[in-house]
Amino acid sequence: MDNGEIISGRLRVALPTIGILLLLAGWQSLAQFVVADPSLLPTPVQVGRNLWAWILSGGFMPHLLATVYGALGGLCIGAGLGFVSGVIVGEVRLLNRALYPMVLALQAMPIVAVAPMIIVWFGIGLASKMALVVVGTFFVMFIHTVAGMQAAPIELLDMGQAFGGRRWRIALAIKVRASLDYVFSGLEVCAALSFILCVVGEFLAARAGLGYYLRAASYDINASSMFAAVVVLSVLASLLALAVRVAHHRVVFWKYRKH
Structure with a gap:
C-alpha cells in the first residue's frame, strides 16, 4: 500500500x-x-443525556428492536420481490410493455395514502409495518432492476448469442450481472426508505417502536426525547446504507477496483 x-x-x-x-x-x-429554549431545541448534550437515561431505563431496546425488525424484514421481502420481478419483466418484452407502465403509475402513488388501508388489512403491529416497507421498497427495487437489465452492453449479448447461449442463461450471466450496479443503487435508496416507512406505520398504529416513542414524546412536548429518537433513526439508516454501499463495492468489484 x-x-x-x-x-x-x-x-x-x-x-x-x-x-x-x-x-x-x-x-x-x-x-x-439563538433559540436558547430547551423545550424548542435541546442541545446535543441534552439529547445525549436523554438517550443515555432512556437506555439505562430499559425502555430503549424494545422500541429499537421493534423498528429494526419491521424495517429489515420488510426490506428483505420487498427488495427481494422487486429484484426477482424486475429480472423477469426486464427479460420478457411482453411483460415489460404490459406491466412496466402500470408499475410506474402505482409507484407515483403516495404510500401514506394507502397506509390506513394496509393497517386495516394487517392490523396493528409488526405485520402492518412490514407491509408498508414491502410496498415502498418493492417499486424502487423493481424499477432499478428493470433499468439495469436494459442497460446490458449489446456487444456482450451478441457474443453470448454467437457462442450459442440460451436466452435465460444469457439473461442471468450477462443482464443480471450488468444490472447489479443499478440494483445496489436502488437497495441503498431502499435502506433509508425502509426506516422512513416503518416509522410512518408506527406513527399511525403501533404498540412499540421508535416512531411510536417519537409520537408519544410529541404529545408530551418532550423535545429531548423526540430528538433522541430522531438521532437513533438517523444512525440506523446511515449504518444500513453504509453496509449496502460496502457490499456494492465488494460485489461490483470490476467497476470499483483500483487500477
Missing part, C-alpha cells in the same frame, strides 16, 4: 468525521445562543 492509498483511506474517515463535528458544533451554537 503506497502513501497515496494511505492518505486516501485516512481522508475517507477524517472528512465525514469533520462533517459530523461541524454539524454538532452548529447545532450546539444554534440551541445555546
Whole structure:
C-alpha cells in the first residue's frame, strides 16, 4: 500500500468525521445562543443525556428492536420481490410493455395514502409495518432492476448469442450481472426508505417502536426525547446504507477496483 492509498483511506474517515463535528458544533451554537429554549431545541448534550437515561431505563431496546425488525424484514421481502420481478419483466418484452407502465403509475402513488388501508388489512403491529416497507421498497427495487437489465452492453449479448447461449442463461450471466450496479443503487435508496416507512406505520398504529416513542414524546412536548429518537433513526439508516454501499463495492468489484 503506497502513501497515496494511505492518505486516501485516512481522508475517507477524517472528512465525514469533520462533517459530523461541524454539524454538532452548529447545532450546539444554534440551541445555546439563538433559540436558547430547551423545550424548542435541546442541545446535543441534552439529547445525549436523554438517550443515555432512556437506555439505562430499559425502555430503549424494545422500541429499537421493534423498528429494526419491521424495517429489515420488510426490506428483505420487498427488495427481494422487486429484484426477482424486475429480472423477469426486464427479460420478457411482453411483460415489460404490459406491466412496466402500470408499475410506474402505482409507484407515483403516495404510500401514506394507502397506509390506513394496509393497517386495516394487517392490523396493528409488526405485520402492518412490514407491509408498508414491502410496498415502498418493492417499486424502487423493481424499477432499478428493470433499468439495469436494459442497460446490458449489446456487444456482450451478441457474443453470448454467437457462442450459442440460451436466452435465460444469457439473461442471468450477462443482464443480471450488468444490472447489479443499478440494483445496489436502488437497495441503498431502499435502506433509508425502509426506516422512513416503518416509522410512518408506527406513527399511525403501533404498540412499540421508535416512531411510536417519537409520537408519544410529541404529545408530551418532550423535545429531548423526540430528538433522541430522531438521532437513533438517523444512525440506523446511515449504518444500513453504509453496509449496502460496502457490499456494492465488494460485489461490483470490476467497476470499483483500483487500477
